[in-house]
Amino acid sequence: xxxxxxxxxxxxxxxxxxxxxxxxxxxxxEGRIILDEQRLADQDLREIDKVFVVACxxxxxxxxxxxxxxxHWCRLPVEVELASEFRYRDPVLDRxxxxxxxxxxxxxxxxxxxxxxxxxxKARVLAVCNTNGAQIPRESDAVLYTHAGPEIGVASTKAFLxxxxxxxxxxxxLAGARGTKYPDEVAREFRELEAMPxxxxxxxxxxxxxxxxxxxxxxxxxxxxxxxxxGYPVALEGALKLKELAYMHAEGFAAGELKHGPIALIEExxxxxxxxxxxxxxxxxxxxxxxxxxxxxxRGAQTxxxxxxxxxxxxPFADHLIEVPAVSTLLQPLxxxxxxxxxxxxxxxxxxxxxxxxxxLAKSVTVE
Ligand code: F6R
Numbered sequence: 001x002x003x004x005x006x007x008x009x010x011x012x013x014x015x016x017x018x019x020x021x022x023x024x025x026x027x028x029x030e031g032r033i034i035l036d037e038q039r040l041a042d043q044d045l046r047e048i049d050k051v052f053v054v055a056c057x058x059x060x061x062x063x064x065x066x067x068x069x070x071x072h073w074c075r076l077p078v079e080v081e082l083a084s085e086f087r088y089r090d091p092v093l094d095r096x097x098x099x100x101x102x103x104x105x106x107x108x109x110x111x112x113x114x115x116x117x118x119x120x121x122k123a124r125v126l127a128v129c130n131t132n133g134a135q136i137p138r139e140s141d142a143v144l145y146t147h148a149g150p151e152i153g154v155a156s157t158k159a160f161l162x163x164x165x166x167x168x169x170x171x172x173x174l175a176g177a178r179g180t181k182y183p184d185e186v187a188r189e190f191r192e193l194e195a196m197p198x199x200x201x202x203x204x205x206x207x208x209x210x211x212x213x214x215x216x217x218x219x220x221x222x223x224x225x226x227x228x229x230x231g232y233p234v235a236l237e238g239a240l241k242l243k244e245l246a247y248m249h250a251e252g253f254a255a256g257e258l259k260h261g262p263i264a265l266i267e268e269x270x271x272x273x274x275x276x277x278x279x280x281x282x283x284x285x286x287x288x289x290x291x292x293x294x295x296x297x298x299r300g301a302q303t304x305x306x307x308x309x310x311x312x313x314x315x316p317f318a319d320h321l322i323e324v325p326a327v328s329t330l331l332q333p334l335x336x337x338x339x340x341x342x343x344x345x346x347x348x349x350x351x352x353x354x355x356x357x358x359x360x361l362a363k364s365v366t367v368e
Contacts (some may be wrong), residue, residue, distance in 0.1 A: 051078040
């Protein structure tokens with residue numbers, strides 16, 4: 001049942017193109033995005049004036065990615081909240097607030113309680129969930145299921161990519177209903193999403209090189225991850241995977257924060273993973289990250305750079321270069337996350353750990 005793989009997680013990494021394709025399938029028709037369950041009228045969606053995404057762990061990182069897409073496509077303010085923090089503040093919610101609850105299991109206690117709190121305040125709740133009929137979708141006004149299939153490995157991989165794709169669909173559904181995107185623009189964005197399973201396939205083709213690199217740094221004390229814009233949540237996710245699986249100290253930072261503290265951590269030989277933005281779409285950010293890499297390399301760090309194919313400018317500063325297909329900026333997390341999953345799994349294996357069942361962790365966290 002592991003399909004020839006030693007661990008479920010490794011199989012699930014390979015299943016990501018299929019998970020993405022299945023999540024997108026059937027959700028687009030005649031210029032419109034179609035949700036699975038919709039107990040909200042288009043009129044309700046038009047009246048939304050603020051969005052909260054609430055989630056935990058990797059699902060929270062998928063929400064951070066969603067913020068960039070929804071703000072850009074819908075011109076709506078989006079806040080992304082850890083579900084465990086959300087209801088202990090006094091978040092400002094009313095019937096024109098949309099709360100998007102993202103959860104693979106649909107049973108995460110903190111996320112469920114955040115949903116209940118939101119509904120008590122009359123907010124509308126949309127669930128993005130991988131488990132049919134779980135509690136969170138049952139208590140929500142609308143549902144979009146990710147069709148990643150059952151995820152056995154405790155660390156989320158294919159469900160995470162599917163969450164990102166589903167969150168984009170939520171953004172496009174909102175943009176369509178609110179008229180911030182015309183049907184032909186929604187169609188164009190959807191077509192781009194449909195090309196992503198193939199792009200992820202191409203990333204998977206480079207896994208052997210990533211594994212070799214991972215074995216070379218498996219003895220390091222720590223690994224840092226840097227990114228900007230949508231690369232920032234990717235950096236956080238890369239660090240979380242490494243903590244969970246390899247029990248290594250790993251931190252993700254927004255690269256712009258480097259000079260505000262984290263650069264003090266840089267020392268000889270420290271592996272630092274940098275998620276580069278596109279040199280075309282994000283030229284300014286790209287050049288800022290280039291100077292970050294130069295700085296950390298000058299201080300002796302071992303730079304591991306994830307960059308788009310054809311980005312020659314990074315070569316001189318990358319001790320190790322991982323190339324991913326060039327896709328539009330907002331979609332980059334779908335390709336740049338994959339090598340980080342492979343990286344973490346291989347380091348964990350090299351250290352002799354069970355990557356399906358990391359110590360102290362449960363697949364679904366049903367207590368607060
Ligand atoms: C990380 C991981 C966890 C989950 C988190 C939320 O690899 O698996 O951080 O993402 O516990 O779980 P769900 O999505 O089921 O609410």
